[in-house]
Amino acid sequence: MASEEDDAPVWITDNAPFVVVTDPLDGSRNIDASIPTGTIFGIYNRLTEIDNLPTEEKALLNSLQSGNRLIAAGYVLYSSATILCTTFGSGAHAFTLDHPSGDFVLTHPDIKIPPRGQIYSVNDARYFDWPEGLRRYIDTIRQGKGKFPKKYSVRYICSLVADFHRTLMYGGVSMNPRDHLRLVYEANPLSFVAEQAGGKGSDGKNKILSIQPVKLHQRLPLF
């Protein structure tokens, strides 16, 4: 298991079938203001072909699998409702916590991102750090001068799971164009969910799920 909060992965036990990568509490800087936070996770099969390597080495290599090999991924959003959204590779499905029973009830089966949204989500304060093409794109959609003739609105909570979940529900585009979010713990699991809901995950140039991680805490732009 590898956690965004730890420097190195932990080898829990031999012969367990799965590898878990997780950002246990994203958006934690928002907690004192009661802004939504989330947990992100991805699950891989253990690479049995490297079982004979030293523990540290096999723990690392198991955690550095590319997103294409994810067998499951998802997130939990802690907000006005507690939502667990998952994919096992056949659609994305969300469950809502029913507090009295403690059950997660299937409330959003087979989520499909609306093909057209009217929202873009980005930290606008960094506008002048963006590449020229991105500035032009955002300027175009917020003036309603793109293919879609309506003006886009901006929504940015600065809590990745919340911004992602809103994009899944309402459509549009959510992004962090700076090298900030983690490939292993954030970009890969969320891209797997996005793709299963009919969306895409990109670093601006490459498909996220095709990128081979080289470092556990590798950061990159995420669209």
Ligand SMILES: O=P(O)(O)OC[C@H]1O[C@](O)(COP(=O)(O)O)[C@@H](O)[C@@H]1O
């Ligand atoms: O400052 P920026 O570029 O808007 O980044 C905000 C993003 O960083 C995060 O806070 C994660 O950053 P940390 O992993 O450092 O907590 C996300 O929840 C949020 O989407």
